[in-house]
Amino acid sequence: MAANANAQNIRVTGRVVTDAGQPLVNATVLVSGSSSGVTTDTSGMYSISAPGNGSLVFSSIGFASQTVAINNRTTIDITLINTAQQLEQVVVVGYGTQRRRDVTGAVASIAGVELAKQPVQTPTQAIQGRVAGVQVISSGEPNSLPAVRIRGTGSTIAGVNPLYVVDGVLTDDIRNINNSDITSMEILKDASATAIYGMRAANGVVLITTKKGRPGKTSVTYDGMVGVREATDLVDMAGENQYAGYLNEASIYYGSGSPLVPSTALTGANTDWYDEILRTGFTQNHNVGLSGGNDKFTYYLSTGYLSDEGILEGNDYNRFTVRSNNDFTISKVFKLTTSASFAKGNANGANFNAFSNAYRAAPIVPAKENGKYGNTSAVGNVANPLVDIEKNYNQTLDDRIQGNFGLDIKPIAGLTLRSAMGIDLSYVKTTAYGYYYDGSIFLTPGGNQISVNQTLSLTKNDANRWIWDNTATYTKTIDKHNFTILGGVTAEEYKFNSIVGTANQVPGNKDQWFLNAGASGTQTVVNTGDKYARNSYLGRVNYSYNNRYLLTATIRADGTSRFSSDNRWGYFPSVALGWNMVDENFMSKQNLFSVLKLRGSWGQVGNDNIASSLYYSIARQNVPYFFDNTLFLGIQFPNINDKDLKWEITDEFNFGVDFTMLDKRLSGTIDYYDKKTDNALIYINLPAILGDADNKYLTNATTITNKGFELGLTWTDKIGKDWTYSINGNVAHNKNRIENLNGGQPLIGDLVGNYPVTKTDNGQPIASYFVLDNVGIFQSESEIAASAQKGARLGDLIYRDVSGPDGKPDGVINDLDRIYAGSYQPKVTYGINGTVGYRDFDLSINTYGLAGSKIYNGKKAARGTIQQTDNIEADVARHRWTPNNPNTDVPRATLGALPASTYFVESGDFFRINNLTVGYTFPSGKLEKARISSLRVYLTAQNLLTITPYTGFTPEMRAADDPAKPGAAVLNQGVDINTYPTTRTFAFGVNLGF
Structure with missing residues (x-):
C-alpha cells in the first residue's frame, strides 16, 4: 500500500550492511509507493525523508530486497542477505x-x-x-x-x-x-x-x-589508496665465486682445459643484477564520485587517477578516467539512457631484454661506477641490463572513448522497444628511441654493446568500433504462465589503421624526435589496417510455469565479412530447461532445502576471431623474374589461403544444481559440462612446389574438447549480535584435449635454447610439452656403456630411449624419443574466501590456487645458447653433480644449452593468499560535526604469500599476443622466458562519503 501522502515526513537515517557485516555501498533505499529514494554511501549509510507511517524498500544487486515499516522511527539499520545462490536475486x-x-x-x-x-x-x-x-x-x-x-x-x-x-x-x-x-x-x-x-x-x-544515479540528494564519495609494490620470490643467481667456480669447472674438466674466468677477473664486484634493475614501486589510486537526481533525471559522475610504478626501473603507468552515466525519464513512454567514459593512459614500457640479461649477466662485472657502466659484453657475456634500460626510451600514450546511448520506448504495457548505439574509440601513439652510445660509456673497453644509429620509431594505431542494437522485449503473465520474448537485430563495424615510421641518426633531444630529423634516406613508413563488419539477428524466449518449470530458447544468426560469401552466415541455437524442485508439493514438508533447482542446457556458439584477409590470397605485383636471360615483371601469390574457411563451432552441454539449505546458511552450485569445438582452425603442410612462402595454410581441420565439473559453496552465519562471518569455497576440474586433426599438422611452439618445446597434437592438451624424458644422471662408466648415449660424461643427464622407427628402443637418442610431459593448463583450480565482521571492524581474505599445471623453465633451458659465459642459478651451482656430490638431480657443470627435456619441466601448482584486508568503519554519530556521512579506513595486502614448488619468479605464465604470429600466445603458454615477476602490494585506503 502506498504511504499516506498527507502523513508528516520525518528524517530516517541508518546503515545497510551485508549478512557478513560488510557495509553495502550503493544500495537503494526507496519510500514505498513512490519514486523518491537515495543510495547508501561507502560505509553503507543513508539518510532519507519519509512519512512516519510509511515503509522503506531496501535493495541491491546480489541481495534479497526488504520492505520495512518505519513506525515513526528515526534510525533503521538493515542487514540484506546475500543471494548469490538465492532465487530472488x-x-x-x-x-x-x-x-x-x-x-x-x-x-x-x-x-x-x-x-x-x-x-x-x-x-x-x-x-x-x-x-x-x-x-x-x-x-x-x-x-x-x-x-x-x-x-x-x-x-x-x-x-x-x-x-x-x-x-x-x-x-x-x-x-x-x-x-x-x-x-x-x-x-x-x-x-x-x-x-x-x-x-x-x-x-x-x-x-x-x-x-x-539514484533519486535523492547529491552524494559525494571519495575512495583513495596509496601503497608500495615489491617483487616476490626472486630467483637467486650465482655470486662471483660460485659463477667462476662453475664455469671454470665446466671448461677445465669438460671443455678446453683452461679456465674461462681467471683469478684476475675477480675484482670483488659480486653484482646482483636483479637488485640493480628492480625497485620498490609506489602505487596510488584516487576516485571521486557524485550521484543523485529525481524521478525525472538521475546522474552518476566520477573521475579517477591511477598511478603504478612498476618494480622494473623505468617502467610505470598512469591513467586518468572520467565517467558520466545519466538516465532521462522523458515520459511514461520514453526514457533516454547515456553512458560515456574517457580514459587517458601514459605507459613507460617494461624492457624485457633487461630481465633476460639480468638472468644471464656475469656477476663479476660491476653494474655502474662513477657514471660508467660495467662492460659485460667484454667478457663474452650478454648486454649490461642497466644500459638496456637507461639507453632506450619507450612510451605509449593512449586515449580511449567508450559510450552507449539508448532510447527505450514503452508504447503498451509489457512491451519495451530499445535502440542503442555503442562506440569504442581508441587512439594509441608509441614513441621508441634508442640513444647513441659507444665504448666510452663503459668502465673497460671492448665488447659489442654499442648503439650508433640513434633509431626513432613512431607508431600510431587508431581503432574505432560502433555497434547498433535494436531490440524488442515483451513480457506477459497469463495465470501461472510467464513469458519474456526478445527479438532484435544488431550491426557492427570495426576499422583499424596503423602507421609505423622509423628513422636513423635522429638527435637525442626529445623536441627533435621527428622522422624528418633523421639522416637522409633512412626514413621508412609502413601503413597497414583492417576493416570488418558483422550483422546479426537474435531471438530469445523465456518461459516459466508456476515459477517451477523453466524454459529458455535462443537463436542467433550471425554474418561476418571475415569469411567468404559462401560461409559468411552462422546460426547458433540453444535451449535450456530448469526445475525449481523445492516448490513441488512433495517437498512442502521438508525443512532442509529452501532452494533446490535443477538445470540442463545445450547450445552452440561461434568464433570468427581471425585476421580479415585469411580467406583470400593477395597477389604481389611487379615481381622480377628472368626467362631466357630476359627480365620480366610478373605476379606472385606468396601465400596460399583457403577460400572455404568457416566458423569454429563450439557445442556445449551443461547440467547443474543450485541449492540453499540449513536455514539459508549454506548455498551452492554444482555444474558438469561437455564442450566441443568443431572445425577448429589449424595449419596443414603444402608441397613446396606450390610456392607458398610458409609451405602451409590455414584451414578448419581439428576438434578441441573441454570437459569438467564445477562446485561452489558459501556458508554465512552470525555469532551473537556482534559477530558475523561467511566462508566461500569453489573448485573446478577441466580436461582439455585435441581430437581428430583430420589432415592437419601438429602445431609446434617456438624454439627455446635451439630446441622446440611444445607440440599441439591428437590426444593431448593444447601446447603440451614434447621433450626428452630425463630419468637420472650417469654415475658410472658402465651406465654410459649400456646406454644410448655412448658419448656422455659422468654427471650428464640420462634420457630414456623410447623408440626407433619400429617402435622399439634403438640405442639412439633423437627426436623419436620425445614424450609428452604435461601442459600449462591446470587440471584443478580452486579458491577459498572468507569475511569476518565484529561491530565496526571487518576482515576479509581471498585465496586462489591450481593443481596439475606444468611449467617449462625456459630461462634455465636457454642459458648458454649463444654465450658460454652466462650466469647460472645459485641452486644449480650449489647442487650440481660432482664426484664428491653424486646424490643430486642437477647435472654437472656445462657451458652450452642442454636438449629440451623433462629436467626443465617443473610443477606449476601453487596456493596464494591473494588479498588480506582489515578495515574499520567509524560510527556515524562521531562524524556528524564534520558533516561526513561515512568514513572507513583499511589496510590491505595483495599477493601476500605464494606457496609453490616452481623455482622461477612466478607460476603464472601470461604469454603476450603477437598479431604477427596468430596463436603464438596459446601455443607457447607455460614457457617461462621473460616473465614479469608477480608483485606484492601493501596499501592503506580510505572510503569517505559526504
Whole structure:
C-alpha cells in the first residue's frame, strides 16, 4: 500500500550492511509507493525523508530486497542477505536481466564492491579464486591485461579470450574501466547463457555494469589508496665465486682445459643484477564520485587517477578516467539512457631484454661506477641490463572513448522497444628511441654493446568500433504462465589503421624526435589496417510455469565479412530447461532445502576471431623474374589461403544444481559440462612446389574438447549480535584435449635454447610439452656403456630411449624419443574466501590456487645458447653433480644449452593468499560535526604469500599476443622466458562519503 501522502515526513537515517557485516555501498533505499529514494554511501549509510507511517524498500544487486515499516522511527539499520545462490536475486544477462530463480544457464555474479576492495588495475584481476571454472592469469607488469580462461582453452588460432560487454558495448579490452565505477560483474559460462552473443561468445562472456544515479540528494564519495609494490620470490643467481667456480669447472674438466674466468677477473664486484634493475614501486589510486537526481533525471559522475610504478626501473603507468552515466525519464513512454567514459593512459614500457640479461649477466662485472657502466659484453657475456634500460626510451600514450546511448520506448504495457548505439574509440601513439652510445660509456673497453644509429620509431594505431542494437522485449503473465520474448537485430563495424615510421641518426633531444630529423634516406613508413563488419539477428524466449518449470530458447544468426560469401552466415541455437524442485508439493514438508533447482542446457556458439584477409590470397605485383636471360615483371601469390574457411563451432552441454539449505546458511552450485569445438582452425603442410612462402595454410581441420565439473559453496552465519562471518569455497576440474586433426599438422611452439618445446597434437592438451624424458644422471662408466648415449660424461643427464622407427628402443637418442610431459593448463583450480565482521571492524581474505599445471623453465633451458659465459642459478651451482656430490638431480657443470627435456619441466601448482584486508568503519554519530556521512579506513595486502614448488619468479605464465604470429600466445603458454615477476602490494585506503 502506498504511504499516506498527507502523513508528516520525518528524517530516517541508518546503515545497510551485508549478512557478513560488510557495509553495502550503493544500495537503494526507496519510500514505498513512490519514486523518491537515495543510495547508501561507502560505509553503507543513508539518510532519507519519509512519512512516519510509511515503509522503506531496501535493495541491491546480489541481495534479497526488504520492505520495512518505519513506525515513526528515526534510525533503521538493515542487514540484506546475500543471494548469490538465492532465487530472488536479479542478475544481468545478455540484452536484459532475469531473476536468479529463472536463470537456466551457468551464470556467476560478483558485486562491484568486492572488486573495488583489491588494489588492482583491472576488475578481472580481482576475481581470481572467486568463480569456479574461471582461470585468471595475471602479471605484475603495469597496464597488462590478465588472460582469462573460462572452462579451458577452446581454440589455438582464433583467439581464446572472453568477450567483454561494458554497459552494452562489446570490447576485447577493459583496462580503461575504473573498478570503483562497477556495480556488478556477471560471467556467462555455458553455451546456453552465451548463445545470445553468437559468434563472439565461444570463450565465454563477461558482462560489466557500471553505477547509475539514484533519486535523492547529491552524494559525494571519495575512495583513495596509496601503497608500495615489491617483487616476490626472486630467483637467486650465482655470486662471483660460485659463477667462476662453475664455469671454470665446466671448461677445465669438460671443455678446453683452461679456465674461462681467471683469478684476475675477480675484482670483488659480486653484482646482483636483479637488485640493480628492480625497485620498490609506489602505487596510488584516487576516485571521486557524485550521484543523485529525481524521478525525472538521475546522474552518476566520477573521475579517477591511477598511478603504478612498476618494480622494473623505468617502467610505470598512469591513467586518468572520467565517467558520466545519466538516465532521462522523458515520459511514461520514453526514457533516454547515456553512458560515456574517457580514459587517458601514459605507459613507460617494461624492457624485457633487461630481465633476460639480468638472468644471464656475469656477476663479476660491476653494474655502474662513477657514471660508467660495467662492460659485460667484454667478457663474452650478454648486454649490461642497466644500459638496456637507461639507453632506450619507450612510451605509449593512449586515449580511449567508450559510450552507449539508448532510447527505450514503452508504447503498451509489457512491451519495451530499445535502440542503442555503442562506440569504442581508441587512439594509441608509441614513441621508441634508442640513444647513441659507444665504448666510452663503459668502465673497460671492448665488447659489442654499442648503439650508433640513434633509431626513432613512431607508431600510431587508431581503432574505432560502433555497434547498433535494436531490440524488442515483451513480457506477459497469463495465470501461472510467464513469458519474456526478445527479438532484435544488431550491426557492427570495426576499422583499424596503423602507421609505423622509423628513422636513423635522429638527435637525442626529445623536441627533435621527428622522422624528418633523421639522416637522409633512412626514413621508412609502413601503413597497414583492417576493416570488418558483422550483422546479426537474435531471438530469445523465456518461459516459466508456476515459477517451477523453466524454459529458455535462443537463436542467433550471425554474418561476418571475415569469411567468404559462401560461409559468411552462422546460426547458433540453444535451449535450456530448469526445475525449481523445492516448490513441488512433495517437498512442502521438508525443512532442509529452501532452494533446490535443477538445470540442463545445450547450445552452440561461434568464433570468427581471425585476421580479415585469411580467406583470400593477395597477389604481389611487379615481381622480377628472368626467362631466357630476359627480365620480366610478373605476379606472385606468396601465400596460399583457403577460400572455404568457416566458423569454429563450439557445442556445449551443461547440467547443474543450485541449492540453499540449513536455514539459508549454506548455498551452492554444482555444474558438469561437455564442450566441443568443431572445425577448429589449424595449419596443414603444402608441397613446396606450390610456392607458398610458409609451405602451409590455414584451414578448419581439428576438434578441441573441454570437459569438467564445477562446485561452489558459501556458508554465512552470525555469532551473537556482534559477530558475523561467511566462508566461500569453489573448485573446478577441466580436461582439455585435441581430437581428430583430420589432415592437419601438429602445431609446434617456438624454439627455446635451439630446441622446440611444445607440440599441439591428437590426444593431448593444447601446447603440451614434447621433450626428452630425463630419468637420472650417469654415475658410472658402465651406465654410459649400456646406454644410448655412448658419448656422455659422468654427471650428464640420462634420457630414456623410447623408440626407433619400429617402435622399439634403438640405442639412439633423437627426436623419436620425445614424450609428452604435461601442459600449462591446470587440471584443478580452486579458491577459498572468507569475511569476518565484529561491530565496526571487518576482515576479509581471498585465496586462489591450481593443481596439475606444468611449467617449462625456459630461462634455465636457454642459458648458454649463444654465450658460454652466462650466469647460472645459485641452486644449480650449489647442487650440481660432482664426484664428491653424486646424490643430486642437477647435472654437472656445462657451458652450452642442454636438449629440451623433462629436467626443465617443473610443477606449476601453487596456493596464494591473494588479498588480506582489515578495515574499520567509524560510527556515524562521531562524524556528524564534520558533516561526513561515512568514513572507513583499511589496510590491505595483495599477493601476500605464494606457496609453490616452481623455482622461477612466478607460476603464472601470461604469454603476450603477437598479431604477427596468430596463436603464438596459446601455443607457447607455460614457457617461462621473460616473465614479469608477480608483485606484492601493501596499501592503506580510505572510503569517505559526504
